[in-house]
Amino acid sequence: MIPELGHFALILALLVALVQGTLPLAGAARGSRAWIAVARPAAQAQFLLVAFAFGCLTWAFVSHDFSVAYVAQHSNSRLPLEYRLSGVWGGHEGSLLLWLFMLSGWTVAVALFSRHLPDAMVARVLGVLGLITVGFLAFILLTSNPFERLLPAAEDGRDLNPLLQDPGLIFHPPMLYMGYVGFSVAFAFAIAALLSGQLDAAWARWSRPWTTTAWAFLTLGIALGSWWAYYELGWGGWWFWDPVENASFLPWLVGTALIHSLAVTEKRGSFKNWTVLLAIAAFSLSLLGTFLVRSGVLTSVHAFATDPRRGIFILILLAIVVGASLFLFALRAPKVGLGGRFGLVSRESLLLMNNVLLVVATGSVLLGTLYPLFIDALGLGKLSVGPPYFNAVFVPLMVPLLILMAPGPLARWKHADMRPVLKQLVPAFVAALLLGVAVPLLYGGWRPLTALGVLLAAWIAGGTGVAIAGRLRGGLSGQPLHWWGMHLAHVGVAVFVVGVTMVSSYQEEKDVRMAPDDTVTVGGYTFRFIGVRKEMGPNYQAMVGELELSRDGKVLRTMKPEKRAYLTSAMPMTEAAIDTGLLRDVYVSLGEPIDERAWSVRVYYKPFVDWIWGGCLLMALGGIVAISDRRYRLKRRAAALQGATA
Amino acid sequence: MNKFLLPLGIFIVLVAFLAIGLNLNPREVPSPLIGKPAPAFTLPQLHQPEATFAPKDLQGRVWLLNVWASWCVSCRQEHPILVDLAKRNIVPIYGLNYKDPREDALRWLKQFGDPYVLSIADVEGRVGIDYGVYGVPETYVIDKAGVIRFKQIGPVTQDVLEKTILPLIRELQK
Numbered sequence: 001m002i003p004e005l006g007h008f009a010l011i012l013a014l015l016v017a018l019v020q021g022t023l024p025l026a027g028a029a030r031g032s033r034a035w036i037a038v039a040r041p042a043a044q045a046q047f048l049l050v051a052f053a054f055g056c057l058t059w060a061f062v063s064h065d066f067s068v069a070y071v072a073q074h075s076n077s078r079l080p081l082e083y084r085l086s087g088v089w090g091g092h093e094g095s096l097l098l099w100l101f102m103l104s105g106w107t108v109a110v111a112l113f114s115r116h117l118p119d120a121m122v123a124r125v126l127g128v129l130g131l132i133t134v135g136f137l138a139f140i141l142l143t144s145n146p147f148e149r150l151l152p153a154a155e156d157g158r159d160l161n162p163l164l165q166d167p168g169l170i171f172h173p174p175m176l177y178m179g180y181v182g183f184s185v186a187f188a189f190a191i192a193a194l195l196s197g198q199l200d201a202a203w204a205r206w207s208r209p210w211t212t213t214a215w216a217f218l219t220l221g222i223a224l225g226s227w228w229a230y231y232e233l234g235w236g237g238w239w240f241w242d243p244v245e246n247a248s249f250l251p252w253l254v255g256t257a258l259i260h261s262l263a264v265t266e267k268r269g270s271f272k273n274w275t276v277l278l279a280i281a282a283f284s285l286s287l288l289g290t291f292l293v294r295s296g297v298l299t300s301v302h303a304f305a306t307d308p309r310r311g312i313f314i315l316i317l318l319a320i321v322v323g324a325s326l327f328l329f330a331l332r333a334p335k336v337g338l339g340g341r342f343g344l345v346s347r348e349s350l351l352l353m354n355n356v357l358l359v360v361a362t363g364s365v366l367l368g369t370l371y372p373l374f375i376d377a378l379g380l381g382k383l384s385v386g387p388p389y390f391n392a393v394f395v396p397l398m399v400p401l402l403i404l405m406a407p408g409p410l411a412r413w414k415h416a417d418m419r420p421v422l423k424q425l426v427p428a429f430v431a432a433l434l435l436g437v438a439v440p441l442l443y444g445g446w447r448p449l450t451a452l453g454v455l456l457a458a459w460i461a462g463g464t465g466v467a468i469a470g471r472l473r474g475g476l477s478g479q480p481l482h483w484w485g486m487h488l489a490h491v492g493v494a495v496f497v498v499g500v501t502m503v504s505s506y507q508e509e510k511d512v513r514m515a516p517d518d519t520v521t522v523g524g525y526t527f528r529f530i531g532v533r534k535e536m537g538p539n540y541q542a543m544v545g546e547l548e549l550s551r552d553g554k555v556l557r558t559m560k561p562e563k564r565a566y567l568t569s570a571m572p573m574t575e576a577a578i579d580t581g582l583l584r585d586v587y588v589s590l591g592e593p594i595d596e597r598a599w600s601v602r603v604y605y606k607p608f609v610d611w612i613w614g615g616c617l618l619m620a621l622g623g624i625v626a627i628s629d630r631r632y633r634l635k636r637r638a639a640a641l642q643g644a645t646a
Numbered sequence: 647m648n649k650f651l652l653p654l655g656i657f658i659v660l661v662a663f664l665a666i667g668l669n670l671n672p673r674e675v676p677s678p679l680i681g682k683p684a685p686a687f688t689l690p691q692l693h694q695p696e697a698t699f700a701p702k703d704l705q706g707r708v709w710l711l712n713v714w715a716s717w718c719v720s721c722r723q724e725h726p727i728l729v730d731l732a733k734r735n736i737v738p739i740y741g742l743n744y745k746d747p748r749e750d751a752l753r754w755l756k757q758f759g760d761p762y763v764l765s766i767a768d769v770e771g772r773v774g775i776d777y778g779v780y781g782v783p784e785t786y787v788i789d790k791a792g793v794i795r796f797k798q799i800g801p802v803t804q805d806v807l808e809k810t811i812l813p814l815i816r817e818l819q820k
Contacts, residue, residue, distance in 0.1 A: 277653060284657075295668060311668045319661050326654035333650040370663070377666040 003068050006056025007147040013049035013104075014137040016042055020130030024123035028196070036119050039126040040111045046133065047108035054101045057146050058088050067153035070094060070146045076159035076568055078539040086170040087160045092294065092310070093146035095173060099290075100136050102174070102181040107133065110185060110210070117206055124192035125185070132184055135317045143310050159539065159568035168228035172221060176248055179218020180286040183251055186211040186258065187283035190276045191325055194332045199272045204265035207279070209627040211262060215255045216623030222248050223616035231576050236509065236587055236604045238612055241390040246369045247289030250362055254282045257358035259623075260351050268413060269339035270348055274355070277329060284322040285362075291318055292369070343415035350408045357401045364393045402456045402497065405490055406463025410470070424470065428462025443607075444506045453501025460494040485626025489619045496615025502608035509605075511591070515598040523605025525586050526550050527559070532590070532599055540564045540573075545590045545599065549579060561601075563590045585609050678778070679794045684711070684786070685776035692743050692751055692765035699740075699766050701792060708818045710739045710811075711786040712762070712802075713774065715746045716754035718782040724801035725758050731807065732761035737815050741765035744774050744782050787811060789818045 020042035027035025057070070061084045066072040074090045089098040107129045114122045140146070163169075189207035193199045225248065230238045239245065258278040265275045295311025342348035368385045376382055406428060410421045436455030440446050464487045471479055508522040514529035521527075530546040543563040549556045562575035576589040584607045591600030679685075688700045701711075712728060714721045732739055741762035743751045748767060755765070768774055777786070787796040796814055798806060 273650070280653075291664065315661065315664055315668065318664075322657055323654065323661075326657055330648055330650040330654055334648065370660075373667040373670075374663055376670050377663050 002056050002059055003065065003147040003149065006053040006060075007145065009049045009053040009056070010137060010141060010147075013046055013053065014134065014141060016046045016049060017130050017133040017137055020046060021127055021134050022130075023127075024130070025127035025195070028120040028123045028127070031120075033119075036123040039123040039130075042130065043104075043107045043111040043126050046130070047104040050101050050104040054088075054097055057094060057097060058085065060147075061085065061087050064157070065153075066155070066157050067150055068146075069148045069150035072150050072154040072157045074160050075157040076539060077156050078567070079157070079160055079165075080538050082167075082170060083160055083165050086164070086173075089173050090160045090164050093140070093144045093148075095177075096136065096140050096144050097146050098173060099177050099181060100133070100140060102177045103129070103133055103136060103184060106181055106185050106210075110188075114206075121192055121196065121198075121203075121206075124195055125188045128188035128191045129184060132188075132321065135321065139310075139313050139317060143313050157568075159566060162540070162564065162566040162573045163232065165566075166228060166232050168224055168232065172224040172228055174221075175217055175224055176221030179214050179216075179221050179255075180248070180251060180289065182210065182214020182217055183255060183279075183282040183286050186214065186279045187325070190279035191328065194276060194325075194328050197332065197335070199276065199332075199336050201266050201269050204262050204275065205632070208259070208262050208266060209632050211255070211279070211282075212259055212623045212627045215252070215259055216620040216627075218248070218252050218255060219616050219620040219623070222252060223613045223620075226616075227613050230609070231578055231587075233574075236507075236576075236589075236602075236606065238503075238609065241368070241387045243369050244293050246365055247292045250366055250369075251282050251285040251289060253358050253362040253365065254278055254285055257355045257362075258282050260354050260358075264348055264351050265339070268342065268348060270342060271352070271355075272336050272339055273329075273333045276333070278355075278359075280322070280325050280329060281362075284318070284325075285366075287314070287318045287321060291315055340414070342413070345411070345418050346416045347408065347411040347413045350404055350411055353404060354401060354408065357397055357404075361394060361397045361401075364397070365390065368393070399452070399456065402460060402493070405460045405493065406466075409467050409486065409490070410463070424466050425463060428459060428466050431462050432456075432458035440505070443502075447505055450501055450505040453497055453505075457494040457497040457501065460490055460497070464491055464494075480629055480631065482626040482629040482631070485622045485624070485629070487622070488625055489622025492615045492618025492620075492622055494615070495611050495618055499608045499611030499613075499615060503606050503612070506607045507605060507609075509602070511600065511602050513594055513598050514601045518598075520601070520603055522603050523584065523586070523607070524551055525556075525605060527588060527601075527603055529599075529601065530558075531597075532593075535562075537564065539568070540566045542575075543590065543593075545577075545588075545601070547577075547588055547601075549586060559586075559588050561588050561590045580610060582610070583608060679786075680797060682794060683792050684788050684794050685773070687773045687776065689766045689768055689773060692741070692748065692767045695748070695767065699764060701788070704738075704740075704788070705792055706790050708737060708790055708815055709788055710737055710815075711742055711777075711788060712739055713742045713744050713777070713779050713782050713784045714765075715744045715782045716750040717746065720801045721783045722758065724783055724803070725761070727802055727804055727807060728761040729759045736812065737819075738763045742773065742777075743767050744779065745769065745771045785811075787814055787818070 019038065023035045024039035024042070027033070027038070059065075060068045060071050061075055062081070064071070064075065064077055066075075070091060070093050074087045074094070075084055079087065087094070089095040107126060110122070110125055110129065114125075186207050189203065189210065193203045222245075225245070226238050229240065230236065258275065261271045261275045261278055264271045291311065291314040294314055340348075368389050371385050372383055406425055407418070407421050410424060411418070432455045435458040436451045439454045440450040467487060468476070506523075510520055510522055512518075512520050514520065516529055516531050519526050519528045526549070528548040528550070530548060532543050532545045535542045535544050541564070545561045545563075547559045547561070549559050557579060559577035559579060561577040564573040564575060566573065574589050576587055578588075579586045584605060587604040587606060589602050591602055593599050684701045686701060688698050691697045691699050714725075728739060731737070739762050741764070743765045746767075746769070748769075751765070751767070755762075766773075771779075777784075783801055785798040785802050786794050789795050795818060796811065798811070802811065
């Protein structure tokens with residue numbers, strides 16, 4: 001009964017979404033107040049219905065309702081509660097429902113927190129979001145109904161994919177989707193602005209907090225996914241340039257360009273067309289990512305179940321949404337003015353360089369991701385594009401971007417004289433140069449690329465230091481939060497660069513056969529193999545290895561890597577044991593048994609690897625700090641005041 | 647020409663490629679072995695380890711070589727199709743039991759049925775390397791001259807069997 005209620009709620013939600021996607025847009029075009037007024041209540045009703053459907057599916061998981069096909073495929077009577085909850089989005093149907101739930105959540109948030117915006121604008125934004133909702137609801141109801149019954153019911157479920165039975169994966173998809181879907185709000189604001197013809201600084205100010213929030217979530221989501229791949233796949237890597245990873249990285253790159261270009265549009269009124277195009281692109285790439293992941297047109301380590309019918313549906317959805325918005329862009333963009341002029345050297349021109357670099361980087365990652373498909377489609381053969389291409393193309397593009405990060409925030413708007421800026425940066429440059437030379441020499445051997453990485457990280461951090469020192473006289477407490485947010489995020493980039501540089505330069509890895517009492521040493525840490533014994537988990541059997549970790553003869557701790565066999569799928573899973581530290585991780589994973597006593601064991605020494613995710617966390621935190629700025633709320637009060645007096 | 651139409655134009659080209667891509671299978675990798683003689687080997691049979699089997703024993707016949715293992719989940723999916731095909735007596739199926747302990751393999755055949763004329767035990771997986779096996783199951787169509795004519799990676803589906811494998815076999819048997 002409950003699953004049918006969930007299904008019914010989705011059908012009702014589709015009807016409400018149809019109303020939400022048509023009446024307010026028509027009302028805004030015709031100036032009908034009654035139709036415009038439909039937008040907010042429709043968005044709220046829509047959210048309640050989708051939340052109810054989501055609750056129904058969750059309940060089916062919690063209560064082990066194996067008469068629901070989706071639950072039977074992705075759960076099991078022995079699956080612990082936390083994974084039954086995350087199992088809701090452990091498969092195609094449920095993850096789409098999660099996507100939809102997020103979309104309606106963002107929509108209702110816009111409806112609730114937009115009291116200060118003109119009603120017609122809100123109606124257009126909610127209308128565009130309503131149309132996107134219609135598309136996704138139709139997709140779910142027509143091709144991917146999570147409430148499909150399985151009659152007679154399965155006796156027990158096939159269990160959640162063991163790869164997904166992991167704490168990191170409980171939060172990774174919701175965070176990632178919050179980011180992906182969040183760009184739909186930036187997109188809706190852009191389309192609303194194009195429809196109304198009011199492409200101005202006010203529009204940029206309204207969409208900025210939403211865009212930054214989405215970007216911060218996407219940053220966290222990608223970081224969580226990367227962290228999960230690091231410890232769960234047992235390969236010790238943190239990024240593989242896999243098509244599915246790239247699918248999440250592309251919107252991030254464009255989103256990063258977008259938050260910078262929005263700053264220009266808000267402050268100076270320039271880049272308007274460009275900003276709108278980026279907002280369209282960010283959401284389009286989110287949709288493209290969904291298409292790539294769900295249709296199986298590319299091979300990926302993330303082997304999602306695929307169905308060509310679903311692929312066609314998403315492709316049509318993508319074609320309609322993106323095609324229509326780009327068409328609208330082509331119609332409206334020629335009439336948009338150029339906005340504030342700026343000099344050849346100014347903060348605008350530096351941000352323009354930032355945008356060009358990020359967009360070129362996006363293009364090259366997109367090209368590498370789709371290249372196998374292009375070649376195959378042209379009948380030129382089969383190939384795969386791997387990390388060598390991406391590293392060779394991506395890294396050189398990032399270097400100038402990182403160099404710009406120090407002078408960028410110091411340069412003046414409109415017209416900047418670079419001489420005082422560069423003079424201010426001299427101490428930062430000297431410090432960066434010294435560190436760049438000293439760190440590789442002292443740490444583990446000279447390598448030019450390591451020196452460059454350290455130098456760039458120190459340069460960015462130094463630039464931030466100079467910027468903060470420059471404002472000391474004005475009183476740091478007087479600095480607005482968005483200013484602090486920007487610098488926090490930039491320091492995050494520096495921390496990230498340190499992590500990537502150090503781990504790719506100085507990691508050590510050994511693959512050895514170990515019998516009890518054998519020892520192996522990496523990076524100054526010695527592992528002594530004690531043995532392997534059998535243990536039972538709730539829904540798996542584990543071989544638990546025991547190794548003693550020591551350094552300079554002093555025993556630090558016992559590490560217990562596991563090799564699990566899940567009872568239902570017989571799929572072997574590696575659970576690495578990691579000793580995490582500020583300056584290094586030591587990492588051990590169990591391979592295969594070689595004979596009665598010996599196992600193959602893989603040990604890693606990973607210097608600074610946690611700085612990679614620490615840096616991402618700082619970037620996301622910077623975003624959150626920036627949107628907490630008072631001025632986004634002040635405008636609301638001012639607008640409310642204006643409304644009261646008018 | 648309106649320069650603002652450029653993004654739309656690029657997007658349309660992209661969608662066209664994606665639409666073509668939907669009808670392609672990226673997992674289908676052409677095997678370099680197609681059109682080449684099946685690599686020779688001599689290995690013990692699964693049921694009678696004292697007897698051996700070599701591909702040249704089948705010179706002059708069209709046959710299927712199916713790589714399977716008891717630990718392979720997708721093999722269970724294709725197995726009923728093979729059992730059914732064996733009953734139709736169109737083509738002899740030989741099994742290459744890949745990296746499997748003998749008892750497990752025998753138990754598996756007892757449980758799910760045995761479509762094979764005989765199975766060859768490749769415990770070490772050596773022959774599998776010669777045949778370029780990179781995932782179980784895989785199925786090879788080998789012609790009268792001992793040349794590999796087709797390779798299916800992954801489970802044989804009813805669709806592949808009826809549309810590709812059987813027509814090819816009829817052609818080769820002429």
